[in-house]
Amino acid sequence: MDKQSLKKIKADIQHQLVHKKKKHAADGDQRAAMVNYVRRSHEDEYDNQIYLSKPLEDCISQKLDSMGLQLYNYYRSHLANIISIAPMNQNYYLNIFLPMAHENDGILFAILAWSANHLSISSSNEFRKDEIFVNLANRYTFMSLTHLKTSEDSNVYDKLSFLYSLAQILILCGSEICQGDVKFWKILLNIGKNLIENHVGKDISHILTTTTEEAPLEERVIFPNFNSVVKYWLIVNFIYHDILNFNTTSFPIEQYEKFFQREHTSLPNSVSFIEPADSPIEEIDPLIGINKPILLLLGQVTNLTRFLQTMEQEEMLEHGDKILNLQVELYKLQPSLMALDCLDDNKQFCYLELFEIMKISTLMFFQITLLKIDKGSLELQILLNRLNSKLDTAIGTFLEGSLCFPLFIYGACLGIDDIEKKLDLEAKFDDILKRYKCYNFQNARLLIRKIWQNEAEGNDEHNLVHMIDELDFNINFA
Secondary structure (H helix, E strand, O other): OOOHHHHHHHHHHHHHHHHOOOOOOOOOOHHHHHHHHHHHOOOOOOOOOOOOOOOOOOOHHHHOOOOHHHHHHHHHHHHHHOOOOOOOHHHHHOOOOHHHHHOOHHHHHHHHHHHHHHHHHHHOOOEEEEEEOOOHHHHHHHHHHHHHHHHHHOOOOOOHHHHHHHHHHHHHHHHHHHOOOOOOOHHHHHHHHHHHHHOOOHHHHHHHHOOOOOOOHHHHHHOOOHHHHHHHHHHHHHHHHHHHHOOOOOOOOOHHHHHHHOHHHOOOOOOOOOOOOOOOOHHHHHHOOOHHHHHHHHHHHHHHHHHHOOHHHHHOOHHHHHHHHHHHHHOOOOOOOOOHOOOHHHHHHHHHHHHHHHHHHHHHHHHHHHOOOOOOOOOHHHHHHHHHHHHHHHOOOOOHHHHHHHHHHHHOOOOOOOHHHHHHHHHHHHHHHOOOHHHHHHHHHHHHHHOOOHHOOOOOOOOHHHHHHOOOOOOOOO
């Protein structure tokens, strides 16, 4: 399946989802009976019960050929484990996406596409891909999108089905970013935005309190808390990809803050959430770790930078207080330590180091975009050296998949004469790519090289976001 065919079907799906109406609710009595049955069956289980990754059921294995089975097992045994930075029992790539794949072929095909894309990438040659796996990835991506299009056309799903569609879109988005795409992932993320708006409304924070259909019994057995944990994971996944791409966020940052800071007492009795409120499941996220406050401030910095791009210099001065307030918030950021209590000292150290890495990176991004500080300034150089030291401690650990954005910011802040540091950064990329093999790291590296080349040619641009726009490089650092 070539890129033109994939592009066409993605565009068709996006067009249909924009105009798609909400589906009708199922019969209330049936729903109540179903809930009572499941509650009786699971009264002794935790609400946040996880799915312990199981071997393929016979009925699913019959759908796949030998290569499909190998791709499934590759995702289950390797890929899902290097993407997630959370402890194993909180790895939602396994505990949520895999059981959804057992229920939904579109999600299954998306997972197989992601595995194939990852296997296509060489660890020894940054420009070479294995065409066999590239073709497999395209084939399964097409099959997944075809399934999504058919599902959205069928009118047989209840309201809850949009969670399956959203999961499918997010997996495909991750797959496209993994294989180095700089365009289609944005189309997919926009489809995800349309799905959320169609089923939740314009305020994404309402997803946890919006009443939806109860899942069929077989789904409630797998997801006893379907309407909370799954929603939570899917929206966090969406927010993470939405912020880490230097574009204005799909929803206002204030809505994302509301989503993360929601009060349990505000939820209706029919909607339960992860308990207790300070549970590590909330804090150590498979993608974000303990860095949610930093991620939200990074989104604010990007949104404000984009907003000020449209203004004259005199108008920008009127927003000086907002910029200074952001700076104060960045410096005051502290990690939430409650989630780390259950971890050993070594794991705690790693999560805290990643928090510092993300904080320093966001501060540097803030300084070169909103404050427009020169790269040679003392303050930026101090941050640069601190970041370099901490990157060295994180590379080679289970957290290195989260270092794409920090590595990029570090490289973008290097000066023309920092030859040794540039060579050291190239070595860092080489080292990570031997293990992690996701092409968004290669894209970050190529973008850094273009920035260095521009500066060497005398095209010095202090606004990093504007420079990325000029290079027409729509990268996602997730």
